[in-house]
Amino acid sequence: MNALRSILLRREAGIAVMIVLFCLAVGAFKPQFLTLDQLRIILLLTPLIMIAAMGQMMVIVARHVDLSIGSILGFSAMVSGMLYRFDIDWFGFDVPWWTGIPLSIAVGAVLGLINGLLIQLFRLPAIIVTLGTLSLYRGMTFIISNAKQIDRQWIPSELKGLSQTSPILGIPWIIFIAFGVALLAYVFLNHTRVGRQIYAIGSNPTAAPLRGIKVTQVTLLVFTISGALAGLAGILYASRWGFVNPSNTGSGFEFQVIAAVVIGGVSINGGVGTVLGTVLGVLLLGCVAAALPLLGIPGTSQAAIYGAVILIALVIDRTVRRQGIVGLRRVRA
Amino acid sequence: MLKKTLLLGLAAGLAFAGAAMAQDPVKIVYIGKNTGNPYFDSITGGFEDACKAKGCEFEFVAPATAEATSQIPFIEAQIQRGVNVIGIAPNSPDALNQVLDDARAKGILVLTVNGDLTGNESHRDATILPVNFDIVGRDQVEMVGSLIGYEGEIAILSATTEAPDQNKWIVGMNETLKTDPKYAKMNLVATVYGDDQPEKSTTEMEALLSNYPNLKGVIAPTTVGIAAAAQVVQSRGIADKVQVTGLGLPSEMRDFVKDGTVKAFQLWSPYNEGWLAVHFALGVLDGSIKNEVGSTFEVPNLGTITINANNSINTQAELTTFTAENIDDFNF
Amino acid sequence: MSTLETPAPTSGHDAAPARPRWQVVLVRPETMTLILLILGIFAGGLLSPFFLDISYILRSFTLYSEFAMVALVLTMVIIAGEIDLSPAANMALSACIFAWLQQAGVPIPAAVAVGLASGLAMGALNAFMVIGLQLPSIIVTIGTLTLYRGLAQVIAGDKSIRVPEWFIGIDKIMVAGIPLPVVLFVVVALVLGIVLGGTIFGRQIYQVGTSEVAARHAGIRAARIKLVLFLLVGLVAATAGIMTASRLGSVRYDLGLGGELQMVLMAMLGGTYIFGGRGTILGTFLAAWLLVIVSTGMIVANVLPAVQLVVLGALLIVSIIATNFIYSRTQR
Known part of the structure; x- marks a missing residue:
């Protein structure tokens, strides 16, 4: 009984209940929302957000924020896209289709590391640094690509196949990749020393060094991971949508990811947040995104709904932390 | 100074x-x-x-x-x-x-x-x-009609709700469908808007397929929309059931045309x-x-x-x- | 030990001798801004022969004057230890409300009043969440940024709403040969400069930003000061939104899109300290001109917009590094 209660009172339970209620409510109007086919659509909407959300979650747990992930996504996707486009001109042979995956991850990691270095070496606020690199990396994407889109014909069909073909049960590879990343993040955060140190830094940055935690190294690692995952999301963008555009690819992505993370119960004050909560936050956003067109709600209302959902999540988060379970109960009632 | x-x-x-x-x-x-x-x-x-x-x-x-x-x-x-x-x-x-x-x-x-x-x-x-933008709607209806045998449910996947050119063409499509007896057996069931974003266009296309299981043809008079619609049809493997056409760039559509996902589409130079x-x-x-x-x-x-x-x-x-x-x- | 924010880097020499007077006057972030401004003017002149023309620069400044006005108030918010990323979205929403009302037949003065009131209300919502609920302003205003612009989109859709002919053209009104928006910007800068630099209220803003706990112990009503500042941002943003409507002759939901980056950039370039407690109106005033000089200099030289993105991003980072450096060298 007590165990059940403590599960029910956890933050994740609240999001799970919200997802179920939301789906039932939509299903009442549109029964086709409660089908396996629709689950496939929802899952296919979320992998890029889920992958980047794992990195963003670690950054926020460490009491920072990374606004540049959309531009990192665009830049690393563009580097790989250009490799596919120009490999014959540059190297004289066709590179294997999977080359873009490690390449994009590496490029993203470097850009993330640059963020971390600026923040940690000069003791600058992450929000301003990443606001600057958001603009900087996007500009670099235009420059390296000469403002030209990488068209569908240049993206290898095996790469595009990751979003379409399935190893099992008709579920595309890309969804397995996303959940695989989430699983790795779970193991890393909960079962490694460095993972636990991220929480320690976030809950009390001043005390962390006293406890022998190498704050600089861990922070650099967190930003590098965030960049690397944004890079992975970048190559999967090319897989999912079949093109890389210097201006569209990844623009506005950071807001979706931060929304998902905050809805998932990761506290912006650092130190608090779980992988499960983040996954649920991503799924809730996916449900909302899939339900709106089904219900015939115009796209023009979408941004307002997202904004409202973020603010509500913030208020719930604050109430829970200030008043504990009582607050949660009061909000739910 | x-x-x-x-x-x-x-x-x-x-x-x-x-x-x-x-x-x-x-x-x-x-x-x-x-x-x-x-x-x-x-x-x-x-x-x-x-x-x-x-x-x-x-x-x-x-x-x-x-x-x-x-x-x-x-x-x-x-x-x-x-x-x-x-x-x-x-x-x-x-x-x-x-x-x-x-x-x-x-x-x-x-x-x-x-x-x-x-x-x-x-x-x-x-x-x-x-x-002359007055003829675009008419030509697009003829194109989708010829692909589906002038019979069955069709839908439109457009850009934004207020895109002036697209709206002009959609008016033309509606008029053609209503007035020309050649298209009497074709039924326009929905007009949706993908805002010229690939993600949004894809979800709108998926919603069309869920809401209208008998859909036979989709007109997407926008380059982003037609590519997104074609991709949905390609990944579901339903190119024989749902015909996608509209206005697209050859460079973006080449693969879809070559693998048979899209039979024909239009544009200008x-x-x-x-x-x-x-x-x-x-x-x-x-x-x-x-x-x-x-x-x-x-x-x-x-x-x-x-x-x-x-x-x-x-x-x-x-x-x-x-x-x-x-x-x-x-x-x- | 305060747990409010990451502590500022402290200078290593607590007992250093008093600095010479010239250093106190010259080694300031504003000096850096001024030097950059002068360099920018020379660089612009070298990049394009069409750049150095006072009336062109003034006309170009009107395009940025609305953001610049808001940036002046934003400077005070940052000095008080908070931030507001929502004013550009606020501009769009209050302008949409204003335009929608006047289109529905409400007389212009009443529509303007409601537009300004809605700006105040948006400022009040920010203030409630930040002061009342004790949430970090950075995340709150990212949320309200999305919400306000989303609501503007709900009101206006994808359409643009026209304003009457006689209301159009605030930027064509000349005061002694200077466009009215530029004059307004200078006036606002003077007023706020006096308030911040020469009144008790101004000094209290600095104290709240330096250490809110200490300020409260000293009897300063920190919450009230922040409330006033958030309301002021809301009001000035609404004014700026309606000025933009007059300049453009029409309003759309994407009015001022991305303006928050420009506003923060102006404050940072002007040497406002991101952790609060330091900064001047003069600095932001100079930085606004610097930004306009740099942007128009590159545009008139047909430099790729991508290069502009890189330059703006790099300027932002370099300016906070320099500001932090200068502040850590001068005493705390």
Whole structure:
């Protein structure tokens, strides 16, 4: 009984209940929302957000924020896209289709590391640094690509196949990749020393060094991971949508990811947040995104709904932390 | 104080230098909606080739985003540079009125190319559009009809709810379906909007397939929408059940046409818009072309061109249809 | 030990001798801004012969004057230890409300009043969440940024709403040869400069930003000061939104899109300390001009917009590094 209660009172339970209620409510109007086919659509909407959300979650747990992930996504996707486009001109042979995956991850990691270095070496606020690199990396994407889109014909069909073909049960590879990343993040955060140190830094940055935690190294690692995952999301963008555009690819992505993370119960004050909560936050956003067109709600209302959902999540988060379970109960009632 | 004097001196000197340089060949600039938009590469190609042939100076500039006001500083800057012709694909039908008026007051010829100031035509000198937009709706209905055997449910996946060109075509589609008995057995079940974003267009397309299981055809009169719709059909493997057509770029659609996901789609030649714009502009400036409704002029490769109502000029009479047979003949 | 924010880097020499007077006057972030401004003017002149023209620069400044006005108030918010990323979205929403009302037949003065009131209400919502609920302003205003612009989109859709002819053209009104928006910006800067630099209220803003706990112990009503500042941002943003409507002649939901980056950039370039407690109106005033000089200099030289993105991003980072460096060298 007590165990059940403590599960029910956890933050994740609240999001799970919200997802179920939301789906039932939509299903009442549109029964086709409660089908396996629709689950496939929802899952296919979320992998890029889920992958980047794992990195963003670690950054926020460490009491920072990374606004540049959309531009990192665009830049690393563009580097790989250009490799596919120009490999014959540059190297004289066709590179294997999977080359873009490690390449994009590496490029993203470097850009993330640059963020971390600026923040940690000069003791600058992450929000301003990443606001600057958001603009900087996007500009670099235009420059390296000469403002030209990488068209569908240049993206290898095996790469595009990751979003379409399935190893099992008709579920595309890309969804397995996303959940695989989430699983790795779970193991890393909960079962490694460095993972636990991220929480320690976030809950009390001043005390962390006293406890022998190498704050600089861990922070650099967190930003590098965030960049690397944004890079992975970048190559999967090319897989999912079949093109890389210097201006569209990844623009506005950071807001979706931060929304998902905050809805998932990761506290912006650092130190608090779980992988499960983040996954649920991503799924809730996916449900909302899939339900709106089904219900015939115009796209023009979408941004307002997202904004409202973020603010509500913030208020719930604050109430829970200030008043504990009582607050949660009061909000739910 | 000394610094200020120095600066003013420098300013005056450079201003003189600027004035002295201003008697060169005709300067034409084309301002696109945004950079990185593959559609404009082709238009720009037409401008460049025509300027090379006729001996004028050409530059392409565009803001980083296609937001309504982002083109204004660029127009101001071109006025300051003293160009003779501004071609522009406007991001807004009315937010540019004031600054375009400033440009025309300075004697600059203002042409909208590939998009118009609908409802504010008095703020530009002429518009160059690929085809007469009145026929697009009709042609698109005929195209989807021929693909589905003139029978069954169809839907439209458009750009944004207020996109003026698309809305004009959708009105044409609705009228054609209603009035022409040839299409009496075709039933338009929904019109949805993907906002020209791949993600949004994809979810709208998925929702169409969920809401209308008997859907037989989709018209997507926008390059982003048709690619997204085709991708949904391709990944579900239902190309034999649902026909996707509309307006698309050959470069983006080539793979879908070759693997049979899309049988046919339409567009026009963006290249010819740039080509025509330069010939028209130079003709108007040297007085050989009268910018009046009803007058005609010759353009190499395009033949005789007539200026239609509202000073609107079209590069071609009919849409071009792309199929597996001819798609490799087009390099844009 | 305060747990409010990451502590500022402290200088290593607590007992350093008093600095010479020239250092106190010259080694300031504003000096850096001024030097950059002068360099920017020279660079602009070298990049393009069309750049150094006072009336062109003034006209270009009107395009940024609305953001610049808001940036002045934002400077005070940052000095008080908070931030507001929502004013650009606030501009769009209050302008949409204003335009929608006047289109529905409400007399213009009443529509303006409601537009301004809605701006105040948006400021009040920010203040409630930040002060009342003790949430971090950075995340709250990212949320309200999305919400306000989303609501603007709900009101206006994808359409633009026209304003009457007589209301158009605030930027064409000249006061002694200077466009009215530029004059307004200078006036607002003077007023706020006096308030911040010469009144008790101004001094209290600095104290709240340096250490809110200490300020409260000293009897300063920190919450009330922050409330006033958030309301002021809301009001000035609404004013700026309606000024933009007059300049453009029409309103769309994407008015001022991305303006938050420009506003924060102006405050940072002017040497406002991101952790609060330091900064001046003069600095932001100079930085606004610097930003306009740099942007228009590059646009009139037809530099790729991508390069502008890189330069703006790099400027932001370099300016906070320099500001932090200067502040850590001068005493705390």
